[in-house]
Amino acid sequence: MKMKFGVLLLTMFVLNALVVPGAFAQESPRPAGLGENNAKAVTPFKMFDNLYYVGLDFVCAYVIQTNDGLILVDTLFDSFWDTTAKGMQAVGLKPGDVKYIIITHGHDDHYAGLKKFKATYAPNARVMMTEADWALMESTLQKAGAEAVAAKGVARDMIVKDGDELKLGTTTVKMYITPGHTEGSLSLVYNVTEGGKTYQVFNWAGPTLQSPEIPVMEKFLASTRRIQGLAKDSQVWLHSHPWSVSFFQKYEKLKARKAGEPNPYINPSEIPVFLQGRVTDTEKRIAETKARPAGAPQRGNRGAGN
Ligand SMILES: [Zn+2]
Structure with missing residues (x-):
């Protein structure tokens, strides 16, 4: 596993080095071949005094440590349902101390491990999701059938x-x-x-646009513009997938850093650059879509993540 992950990191680094000049520029592309079918757990690690990474190479899961228990952010795929718990144990945390689980959105790489994790490790943990994405999760599982509902369905809790x-x-x-x-x-x-010292994290769970529909693109654009304001004082830029924030390149720097050197996850200058890139790109896509004759092929989605 370690060898494979080392090769993967090297591949990701080389890909990024080829495509993006300079460290942590606007956006790293999704590494070729990395997808949900070959996702792997990575070594869990401490990012800050009170923040840990317990996710995969493909999709993130974080633990926020407080003085009254833990907050788990996202629970990975069904097939990785205990990866977050094993990650917590490896870094000295107790999965039974999880008091809240925030599901950032209703795609299965973020919620599908929830049911088994909660039943096994933290039955009293409260689960938080937006109403729209509780509904998205429920409808997705219902469409998939009774087996999917039984394996991954969780009753609505906090909205x-x-x-x-x-x-x-x-x-x-x-x-x-x-x-x-x-x-x-x-x-x-x-x-x-x-x-x-204290630093502000901004974690944008949905930085990719997956719909070619103009109303959805306009919502995405409005959200991006809003985040330009919401994140203006943030110094740490996280997403729900690692590649778009050069997450593992920063991890390599974190591992190699010497006493007194800054934490590579503190990188406020990348935030406005990334957001302006998204604004410009989304405006362009909306304009292209409006200009396209009816029935013409759609432009492919960029950087899609689940
Ligand atoms: Zn998603």
Whole structure:
């Protein structure tokens, strides 16, 4: 596993080095061949005093540690349902201390591991999702059939509204509904600490547009413009998939850093660059779609993530 992951990281680094000049420029492309069918767990690790990565190479899961328990952000695929728990154990956390599980949006790489994780490790944990994406999850599972509902279906619990705050101990996670990727995609804002300093994280769960429909693209554009304001004071830029924020290149730098060097996840300058790139690209796609004669082929979706 370690060897394979090393090769994968090297491949991702080379791909990014070829495509993106300079470190952590606007956006890294999704590495060729990386998808949900060959996703792998990676070594879990500590990002900040109170933030851990317990996800895959393909899709993220984070643990926010508070002084009154843990908050798990996303639960991966069904086939990786215990990866987050094993990750917590490996970094010295107890999965049974999870008090809240935030599902950033209703695609199965983010929620499908929820049912088994919760039943096995944290039966009393509360589950938070937007109303639109509870509905998306339910309808997706119902369409897939009774077996899928039995394996992955979770009863509705807490419904997140725009601007809600989750408070646990002295930690606050602000939640904003930023539609486009899905109708109820969440963005999370919270603080992390290191070396006695505090930094603000902005986690945009739905930074990719998957629909060619103009109303959806316009919603995505509006969300992106809103995030330009919401994230203006953030220093740490996270997404629900790793490649779009050069996540593992930063991890390599984190592992290699020497005492006194900055944490590579603190990189505020990439945030406005990324967001302006999304605004420009989405405006262009909307204009192209409006100009296209009826029945003409659609432009392919860019950087689609689940
Ligand atoms: Zn998704």
